[in-house]
Amino acid sequence: MTAKRARNLAFSAIVLIAAAIWIFPLYWALTTSLRSENRIISDAGVLIDELNFSAYIDVLSTSKLPLWYLNSVGTSVIITVIVLLTGMMCAYALSQLRFPGRQTLYLLVVASFMVPVPALYVAQFVLMNDLDMVNTWWGIILPQLIVPVVVIVYKQFFDAIPREMREAVLLDGGGEFVLLFKLYLPLNWGITAALAIITFISAWNNFFWPFLVVTSEDMMTIPVGITQVTDAFGVAYARMMALALLAAAPVIIGYLIFQRRVTEAVMISAGVKG
């Protein structure tokens, strides 16, 4: 048995080393960000041996990072709320009610999966320009409200709820909205949290669309904003890495706190049960 234990231990060690190598770029960014610019160029020890926060202070005081945080949080939260509300309502109608065009609508939603959204960006930009929404939060938000997977997943979960439960509420005189928000939604808080997480992460991390629709620095989201600063820095590795880590901090911390939920959410978005 000891031979087997030793083998298991060795195996664990190898996998752990592989994982450490995998995450090394992130660690190296942290190490770099905590050094003075001069030391980075003169010698490159791998260990964290200096706790110099001047790069962080510099980045926070000279860039518009706080403003970009605000834009990212604001747009991502609004996108998440609207996507979930509209998606859940539509899914409820598709799942529980009979109305003309129901099949067509469902097929349209399923078919929209096939469309590569970036291929629509030219037309969406023209539309945003016509609506005078370039360089505004709504310009960032509106085209990102199309998340068909939310409708599909909600519909599947609503389909699974036994009909007797709704009959009971209907007999009590409750309408469809009461049913949705007092019965179907509370029964699906888990899935709601999961869908909220994936919608929020993809809105937060979206680069291409905000990059197109925003040109004024004050309106940029984090992924777009930080690329502007790098152009302005020139060669300044510590500041660049401090900036990257400050930009990544909310998602990293959020992921570490809600780890289980995030992994569950990612699997649901791909249609796989964990």
Added chain:
Amino acid sequence: MSKANRRRRELRAAGLLIAPFLLVFTVFFLYPTYKVIALSFTDAPLIGEGTWIGLANYVKLFNDRLFYTSLWNNFYFVLLTVVPTTVIALLIALAVSKLKGRMQALVLTLFFLPYVLPVSVVTMIWTWMLDFQFGILQPLIAAVTGKPVPVFKNPYWVMPMIAVVTIWWTNGFNVLLLIAGLRNIPQDLYEAAALDGATSWQRFWRITWPLLWPITALVLTLQLILQLKLFDQVYLLSNGGPFNQSYVVLMQMYREAFQLNNGGYASAIAMVLFGIIVIVSVLQFQLLRIGARK
């Protein structure tokens, strides 16, 4: 309550419930889809009206050498990423699933973490890792090739290195799906096989591989579609260079529309990608349906 009355209430409720989604869906999805198709037959600038020119944009595409470079790079990038990332993810998933408890949670976290990062954070970190002068990976590159290489400015290195960065960034997603797939394989199959004296090699090819195939196929097709939509990493790491050698279709669409002000031509470029992805999606759907039936 009368039946007709109830029916009327149901219809009204349905209307109110689908209206918000339908409005957003029509204005910001269906209409742009129609619009991009229509634009591709015109000579419109990005902002403003154009005139109908029939298939002229598509004819122009056939003679556009940059477009061939872009298409080829999309194809090359798919080769460089889809199967490699699936194989790497499978190896990691197999290793992680053998670990237990906290150790497993820790390792999985480390492998998954890059996936949640914004793309520009990823490209900033890798630009630094691979910096020509001070990048920590340059000694490694020099050991193999004899000298440091400015990877994103070198026509041979640029696409493979963008692929490496992309795999590092997105691989965690695939690992997660494959681990879920592995967990769904009944444990007693392995126990029975072990009793019959099957080697771990046989157990992998006879049990794990066939039972995991639906998930593996899902990962492969999701990756294929995702990687065809490549833009961010190219724009941020190489900006299409050197000498346009790393242009991809969406990069060219961006250039035509937003830098050269050719909305119509850019739409025609977008339509080609549109067509490719629709075809791939239909094939994927068929493939997964056949997989599910078995």
